[in-house]
Amino acid sequence: xxxxxEKTITEETLFKGRIIELKLAEVALPNGKTAKRELIHHxxxxxxxxxxxxxxLILVEQFRKPLEKTIxxxxxGKIEPGEDHALTARRELEExxxxxxxxxxxxxxxxxxxGFADELLHIYLAKDLYHPKERRTLDEDxxxxxxxVSLDEAKQLMENQLIVDAKTIYAxxxxxxxxxxxxLEDN
Amino acid sequence: xxxxxEKTITEETLFKGRIIELKLAEVALPNGKTAKRELIHHxxxxxxxxxxxxxxLILVEQFRKPLEKTIxxxxxGKIEPGEDHALTARRELEExxxxxxxxxxxxxxxxxxxGFADELLHIYLAKDLYHPKERRTLDEDxxxxxxxVSLDEAKQLMENQLIVDAKTIYAxxxxxxxxxxxxLEDN
Numbered sequence: 001x002x003x004x005x006e007k008t009i010t011e012e013t014l015f016k017g018r019i020i021e022l023k024l025a026e027v028a029l030p031n032g033k034t035a036k037r038e039l040i041h042h043x044x045x046x047x048x049x050x051x052x053x054x055x056x057l058i059l060v061e062q063f064r065k066p067l068e069k070t071i072x073x074x075x076x077g078k079i080e081p082g083e084d085h086a087l088t089a090r091r092e093l094e095e096x097x098x099x100x101x102x103x104x105x106x107x108x109x110x111x112x113x114x115g116f117a118d119e120l121l122h123i124y125l126a127k128d129l130y131h132p133k134e135r136r137t138l139d140e141d142x143x144x145x146x147x148x149v150s151l152d153e154a155k156q157l158m159e160n161q162l163i164v165d166a167k168t169i170y171a172x173x174x175x176x177x178x179x180x181x182x183x184l185e186d187n
Numbered sequence: 188x189x190x191x192x193e194k195t196i197t198e199e200t201l202f203k204g205r206i207i208e209l210k211l212a213e214v215a216l217p218n219g220k221t222a223k224r225e226l227i228h229h230x231x232x233x234x235x236x237x238x239x240x241x242x243x244l245i246l247v248e249q250f251r252k253p254l255e256k257t258i259x260x261x262x263x264g265k266i267e268p269g270e271d272h273a274l275t276a277r278r279e280l281e282e283x284x285x286x287x288x289x290x291x292x293x294x295x296x297x298x299x300x301x302g303f304a305d306e307l308l309h310i311y312l313a314k315d316l317y318h319p320k321e322r323r324t325l326d327e328d329x330x331x332x333x334x335x336v337s338l339d340e341a342k343q344l345m346e347n348q349l350i351v352d353a354k355t356i357y358a359x360x361x362x363x364x365x366x367x368x369x370x371l372e373d374n
Contacts (some may be wrong), residue, residue, distance in 0.1 A: 004248065004249060004250040004257050004330045004331070004332070005250050005257065006250050006252050014201070014202055014209075015201055015202065015209055017211070017223075017225040018223065018225065019225050019302070019303050020225050020227070020303055022201075022202060022209050024204070025252065027252060029328055029330065030330045031330070033327070033328070035328040036204075036205065037252040037253075038204040038205065038206050038207050039252060039253045040207070040227060040253065040303075040304075041253075042300075042303070045302070061191065062191060063191040063192050063193050064298075064301040064302065065193050065212060065214060065224040065226060066224075066226045066227065066228075066301060066302070066303060066304055066305040067298060067301055067305055070191050070192065071298075071301060073301070076302075078302075108345075108356060109351070110351060110352055110353040110356045111251075111254060111258075111351055111352045111353065112299045112300040112352075112353050113229075113299040113300055113304065113306055113352075113353070114251040114253060114254055114258060114260070114351075114352045115206070115232070115251065115253070115263075115265075116206050116207055116227075116229070116253060117227075117253055117300065117304070118253040118254055119300055121353070140220070141216060141220070141222040143191045143216065143217045143218070144191070145191070158295075164296070164297060164298055164301075165297055165298045165299075165300075165301045166297040166298065166299050166300070166308070166353045166354075166357070167353075169295060169297045169357070170353070170356070170357055170360070173357070173360050173361070173364060174360065176364065177360065177363065177364050177367065180364065180367045180368065180371065181367065183371065184367065184370065184371060184374070187371070187374045
């Protein structure tokens with residue numbers, strides 16, 4: 001296979017925020033020519049697929065400023081520096097939904113938008129949900145409604161354009177596939 | 188349901204590039220307090236799940252500067268201003284893989300990272316693949332290897348961390364689910 005690497009010639013940090021950093025790089029292409037690359041650095045996040053004993057999903061409704069609209073998603077949050085992902089998952093699940101999980105299982109991780117950003121999203125399945133005695137509180141700039149929906153209701157929310165993001169659409173497909181597999185085993 | 192909207196108080200454009208724009212907004216929260224939001228604007232993209240008659244996937248290997256590594260993905264590309272998504276899909280499929288599709292079907296669309304970016308990715312399924320007489324050429328800063336893999340091989344590439352991005356992991360799950368559904372119907 002051809003070597004496809006793009007070597008950095010120069011790199012400049014244009015912005016360093018609370019969530020993202022923006023860098024501009026000049027790179028050497030495999031054919032020796034140069035090109036500019038716009039790069040977003042993000043320290044990574046965790047999302048949780050919280051499934052109840054009767055196969056319902058716990059979702060959160062939240063205003064997303066980049067989209068200028070309120071959408072419905074699986075719970076998720078940014079990994080704090082040095083924090084273990086499984087801990088982030090437990091913390092965000094509790095903060096956003098009020099549920100704790102007796103059974104947390106790693107599902108997968110994916111880069112959300114590798115063309116311009118390095119955000120890596122780790123996904124966990126949370127089962128055996130219960131309400132802990134003391135509820136953690138949300139970050140002071142977070143405002144959230146919690147919903148519990150069946151798989152069919154979740155698919156209806158997709159139809160209605162209220163579920164519109166990659167991780168939640170992945171989660172719905174994941175749950176649907178688990179149920180299909182169980183059905184095939186029963187056959 | 189509570190109103191969760193965050194109204195813009197001020198907004199400033201910090202960077203306007205070829206792919207992304209960075210804005211910084213100050214918003215009024217539902218409780219009247221204020222917060223800062225870091226916002227990336229992206230004009231949207233299209234990804235294609237190209238499936239051969241024997242259920243194999245056409246994938247592209249490409250260096251992704253934000254990740255500093257070469258990864259394997261379904262073909263995808265940015266929507267040009269005013270361009271119809273289905274046209275973007277046909278163009279990118281041909282440019283990146285050399286294949287044209289006799290049967291292009293809309294699958295879904297999702298925001299890749301709604302916490303900080305408005306990038307919307309439209310996904311198409313491409314069947315009835317063939318090599319057109321004249322091949323379109325890649326953009327001059329694109330370098331790509333093309334692979335054709337079975338579903339099991341694609342899952343192995345995930346295991347080996349060569350397939351690591353949201354759209355491609357979604358595509359593999361989509362293909363797996365189509366095959367499971369076909370199997371259930373046969374039973």
